[in-house]
Amino acid sequence: MPSNAKLHAYLHGQIQPLESAFLHVRDLSIQRGYGIFDYFKVQQGQPVFLADYLQRFYESARLMELAVPLATDALKDVIQQLIQVNHLPHSGIKMILTGGYSANGYDPGEPNLIILQQPLTLPTPEMIAQGIKIITYEYVREIPKAKTINYSTGIRLIKQIKEAGASDVLYQKNGVVTEFPRCNFFIVTQDDVVVTPDADVLLGVTRKNVLKAASQKYKIEERAVTLQDIAQAKEAFLTSTTKRILPVVQVDEIVVGNGKPGAVTLELLDDLVALEGRQ
Template sequence: MTYIYYINGKYTTADESCLPINDLGIVRGYGVFDFLRTYNGIPFKLSEHVQRLQKSAELIGLNLPWSTPEIEAIAQETFNRNHLPDANIRIIATGGMSTDFITPSGEPSLIVIVTPVTEYPETYYTQGVKVITVQAERFIPGAKSLNYISAIMALQQAKQVNAIEALYINQQRHVLEGTTTNLFIFRDNKLITPKENILQGITREVVLELAKIEFEIVEQPIHYSDLNNCDEAFITATNKEIMPITQIDDLQISSGKSGKNTQNLIHLFRNYTRFGHGL
């Protein structure tokens, strides 16, 4: 199937889409993006994702000339033109063309890419998944930038040991977040998640709202040693939703099975996203 993308004012097929070769997103990786999906044909938290895109741009000094409603309308129209029941929507803003290949000299580029939703096996949610840890930190954690070298390298390490994600650990041995996910653990019926030096995930915020009805929420650093005495753990992301962790490195979590609290949150999240229940 041919998909329709948006690039700098034009809707075009994926095969015909192109950017100038001197665009700073290509030659310097200078740009930001955001990623969301639809449920029942409706973009989920579109405004929040666009606002985060704009915040990311501000953090890297990229001035976007489009308003929130303008970007939202472009994303919605790109989705509509693809005639998919549900889809992933990736919004990218780059530094645009540069005559010296490092200094912005024109308008930023705006790209919207729509692709089908990729579903993970249901066993990932019922039986849990394995993740690893790597010594790394994201560049400007609050910005969802195009700089994903550390993430790509970390995921390559994870793939070598049949893990589906890699969690970043800083020099203080704090477990911060995954390459594309946020981290949560349960301990003594408290839901604990890092708050500082991470990307504030949209799915993370929804989970916190859902969880506060039943659990005490603690936003604080998670030390690597805390993983030894946590009861459950899970990661969150747009494409993974709430995914239980049953192994971190060589450490078994929740006796190697998805815990009841995590399963409860999965149920609440699915009710909220599929049926609009829960908040």
Template sequence: MARWAYVNGRYLPHAQATVHVEDRGFQFADGVYEVVTILDGRFADLDGHMERLGRSLAELRMDWPAAPRVVERILRELARRNGLVNGSIYLQITRGVAPRDFKFPANAKPTLVMTAKRVAAFAKPEQLEQGVAVITVPDIRWGRRDIKTVGLLAPVLAKQQAAESGAYEAWLVDSDGTVTEGSSSNAWIVTGAGTLVTRPPSHAILNGITRLSLLRLAAERGIPVEERPFTVEEALSAREAFVSSAGTFALPVTRIDGRPVGDGKPGAVTMALRQAYLDYAKGSTAA
């Protein structure tokens, strides 16, 4: 099946989708994005992604390129054209095209781009059976990590370092020794007492939409939760650890910097929350 993209009012073959050389997303990373997962033909957490997109736009004083309901309609049409059953749609909005100048342009029209990706599976069997490894690296990002901007150079460097170390993800560590989040995920641990711990929302982290759903699902199941920072050492002494994102749901972490977490196997709380999220997402709005 052909792969289709969307650019500023036009559905185009993916290879023909382009933006102007003076688009501010390209020149200044002056833009925001969301990734919406499609699972068994249904959007996962679409309302949450649209709400966060609106928040990111407002924080950067950027206009919607079209009414939110129209953007949702484009999402659905792009999913249909690509025949997506399992996959994702990447949605990016920039401030638009204007002569290069640091100040906001007066009359630029926002650029809206969407691309689609099909996936065979959201996790490899061995990742669920054995868990994945993470490494820890200093968090060198800017101070407004809560805005989902396209300025992702620091996470790119962290993810590359993880790959070169044979790890799946990098956990970013603040100057006080606490874990903020992963390069493209939220970070979680389960203490020896069975309490779920993850960093509270603030300017220090991106408040993941999957993260919010997992917190709700944990509460529904009576799993005790603490939203607070935790250190790398606390993570290494935890019973379980995992990462969450739109594409990983809840993925067990069994090694941190080469050292085992718990018994070195995926934990019961992690796998129960993963299944709970899958059940929830499969009952979501059809794509």
């Protein structure tokens, strides 16, 4: 988080200066890494696809047996108040729900709800024009439908990714690829079918919107995607709230298609930006 004295955050039931928003060390997020979160964009002062993110936030909480202390309408009110106080028209909002203050460092307490607003960094035009190289790693997240705060595997691999001259890591199991630590994965087949893995993935809001946009023009499929499928694909890309769509041009030693960002990928990026604008 940037150190910005003017920024405010929501914690312990109130909006307060970020600089003094502290969580006690007894919290189960610190003691055991237990908690969930979600993250959405604010554009021109308005949350984008908020209903989808709130639905996923409550679902993650349910899957992890955490009670959200605010009902949907009250949570929306707090988000609106925070947007007004912070004056960050283009930004990201992170809602975190922790395991709460634990009496013995293991049993959950009353969950703590934290809401932060922070500046947003989108991919540069150069990154989009060049596409990225990625590596793969054998791993499946424990509860894929829950957006937990546990990113240990992805963070532990940062050094390995850099050493490989890559930008991210795609998880796979027995040659079946699933997702990145923070993004979903797509391929475009030689006959222009837009395909994304269906199992063991977080249901990304961007994934949903890209499938929606793609279905207007192309055949779409949610199914198992193998490393073999990638080797035969015409294009590949990743999706997430902050990255939107980023072309993937190399996976380990596999060069995807002609090694350049593909036409379908770039067209879907335009469609996604248009969809965001219609919000």
